[in-house]
Amino acid sequence: MELIEQVSVAKKANIYFEGKVASRSVFFSDGSKKTLGVVLPGEYEFSTSQGEIMQVTSGSFEVLLPNSTTWQTFSEGSQFELAANVSFKIRNNAIAEYCCSYL
Structure with a gap:
């Protein structure tokens, strides 16, 4: 397991889509x-x-990136980059986890 050390973590979760997506x-x-x-x-x-x-840290996502018509699969250990002020879609058939870094 990879650890992130010497950080502060918000107590309150970010909850989206009626609780189907949550992050800290x-x-x-x-x-x-x-x-x-x-x-x-x-x-x-x-x-x-x-x-x-x-970065996908567990499971996998299919992702429809901005200006694309083709869904791409990203599995554990892979990542994709997004520009500011764009929309994208993800879908998955099983629970998956991610780590989002802001540029």
Whole structure:
């Protein structure tokens, strides 16, 4: 298991899609932030307000990236990058987890 050390974690979870997606914000001493999340099976559309790198930490997602018509599969250990102010879709058939780094 990979650990993230010397951080502060928000007590309150970020809850989306009626509880089917939940994450916790992790804050670093340099001012940067990541979120660690769990996604229950389903299909969801997200929007970004800043650039992001989404790393799949457990399970897999199919992702419809901005300006694409083809779903791509990202499995545990893989990642994809998103620009600021875009929308994208994810879908999964089993519980999956992610770590989102903000650019």
